[in-house]
Amino acid sequence: MRAFLAAALLCLDGAAFAQNVPVVGDAIPASLTGMPGDPARGRAIVLDRQRGLCLLCHSGPFPEERFQGDLAPSLAGAGTRWSEGQLRLRMVDGRRLNPDTIMPSYFSTEGLRRVGRAWQGRTVLTAEEIEDVVAFLVTLRD
Amino acid sequence: MNHPWTGPRLARVALLLAVAVFGPAAGPRSGFETMSPELRAMQQDDLANPGMLHVAEGEAQFQQQGCTACHSAEAMQGVAARYPAFDAARDGPIDLAGRIAQCREERQGRAPLPREGKEMLALSVFVAHQSRGLPLTPNPDPRMEFVRRQGEALFRERRGQLNLSCGQCHDDNAGRRLAGSLIPEGHANGYPLYRLEWQGLGSLQRRLRNCMVGVRSEPFAPGAAEYIALEAFLAERARGLVVETPAVRP
Numbered sequence: 001m002r003a004f005l006a007a008a009l010l011c012l013d014g015a016a017f018a019q020n021v022p023v024v025g026d027a028i029p030a031s032l033t034g035m036p037g038d039p040a041r042g043r044a045i046v047l048d049r050q051r052g053l054c055l056l057c058h059s060g061p062f063p064e065e066r067f068q069g070d071l072a073p074s075l076a077g078a079g080t081r082w083s084e085g086q087l088r089l090r091m092v093d094g095r096r097l098n099p100d101t102i103m104p105s106y107f108s109t110e111g112l113r114r115v116g117r118a119w120q121g122r123t124v125l126t127a128e129e130i131e132d133v134v135a136f137l138v139t140l141r142d
Numbered sequence: 143m144n145h146p147w148t149g150p151r152l153a154r155v156a157l158l159l160a161v162a163v164f165g166p167a168a169g170p171r172s173g174f175e176t177m178s179p180e181l182r183a184m185q186q187d188d189l190a191n192p193g194m195l196h197v198a199e200g201e202a203q204f205q206q207q208g209c210t211a212c213h214s215a216e217a218m219q220g221v222a223a224r225y226p227a228f229d230a231a232r233d234g235p236i237d238l239a240g241r242i243a244q245c246r247e248e249r250q251g252r253a254p255l256p257r258e259g260k261e262m263l264a265l266s267v268f269v270a271h272q273s274r275g276l277p278l279t280p281n282p283d284p285r286m287e288f289v290r291r292q293g294e295a296l297f298r299e300r301r302g303q304l305n306l307s308c309g310q311c312h313d314d315n316a317g318r319r320l321a322g323s324l325i326p327e328g329h330a331n332g333y334p335l336y337r338l339e340w341q342g343l344g345s346l347q348r349r350l351r352n353c354m355v356g357v358r359s360e361p362f363a364p365g366a367a368e369y370i371a372l373e374a375f376l377a378e379r380a381r382g383l384v385v386e387t388p389a390v391r392p
Contacts, residue, residue: 018230049321053304056321067322071315102315112305119303127209 026097027085032107032127039057042136043114045129052125057102061140071102082103087137091130106130157162170380173326173391176317177267181338185390193267193336193388196343199314200268203261215272222270225387226374228283235370239345241267255302263343268386277384278379279333280377293375302359308372311353323392329380330373332389339392346373 020029031037045052047065054060059068060075078087089096093105106124109115125133157229174182178367180238184190201244204210224240229244236244239257255262280286297308311320319325333346340348347369351361362368 066279067319069321070319071325102306102310104306109303113299113305114301114354115303116355116358116360119358122303124303 007105021092021110022086023089023096024085026089027083028092029085030090031131032092033131035106035131037128037131037133037135039132039136039139041129042132042134045125045133046136051129055106056132057135061142074135076142077140080142082137084134084138090128091125165172170329170383171316171327172331172380172383172386174327174331174332174386174389177390177392178326181390182391185235187388191336191388191390193334193390196264196267196334196336197271197388198270199260200264200266201265204268207246207261207265209245209265212249213266217258218269218272220273220276222273223278224281224388226286226289226370226377228282228289232373234350234367235287235374236284237373239369240370242266249280258345258348260279263334263345266345267343267373270385273385274387275384277382278377278380280374280381286374289371289374290378293371293373293377296372299377302354302357304357306357328376329383330376331380331383332386332391334387335389335391337391343388346376357390 021032022030044113045056046060047062052110055062055068057069057071057073058073060069060085061069082090090103093110094101094103094106095105095108095111104124107130109121109123114130163364171331174185177185184192188194189228204213225241226237227241228234242262242348243254247254254264280290282343300307300310308328311325316325330349333349334343336343337349339367346365347364350369350372351364351380354361
């Protein structure tokens, strides 16, 4: 039953889903997939400049990575500053906390204008990928 | 309708005040100033600046295409510094490439040159080069004011899957680094320019399309009115910077 629910949720696109994501305070406490993410896969997504895009704006504890951005706070210590649920909401749709944020909403297609044809109706990451990234970010303890 | 103490006029007064109080650093800063010394040297040395080959090509085209029947190169001085202009016939703004195309089609009765093609770029860079060193003095035609405001709205509008506006990077975060690249203020005072990333000469519209694709938005069609409105706003935003055409950029 639980697997079925998770599968049903995954079928919804980010826009429809994001509206139904249970936000509690400044967090989404529950996993988007009903399952925990994989931190190793999450790390790969964070470092991937075409998928996660994170290092375009953020730096982080990745000494092997050249050319990290400085438009946003370092990801180092993200897991001590924020809870898993807080990280999840910031990934899913940071506009809920700050409408002017420059951070893209990784799991929402709401209110976007002139989205390129190749990206229309698609969220930046899938629910599973969000969970992987969240699982990785909580491990960044210092 | 247009209250004198709102909008661009106020911004201009504020800018003048800022310059008076904080010195010239508060004014617009050309991307030239934040480039590496090597690239600056490349731009400044006409023998090293790859854009100068296109200027030479444009000079030849200017004669071959029959432009010299009406125009001298000297008469082109200052033209690029005040474009885009308002074109009464089309009742709308027109950019330099648009004017060259119009001249060719209406006065010479010849087929249009492709906007981003070698000949058009060469002609544009040759004409714009005649204004090198002159300050940008946006067209004072009052009908351009509406166009500039349209351009500013486009500049501030968030777009694409990544939901970013031009201003969020080039106003709010200029000087910071997007991955390894320093974000410039994004002034259009050197187009057409030679970009190392392109390994070639390109137009402002091409550069704007690059950013639009970068934020995963659908670029406007080449030659679209939106680009000309953006260009008109950018010219106002860069008022006072000198024309660098052909600029060199990373």
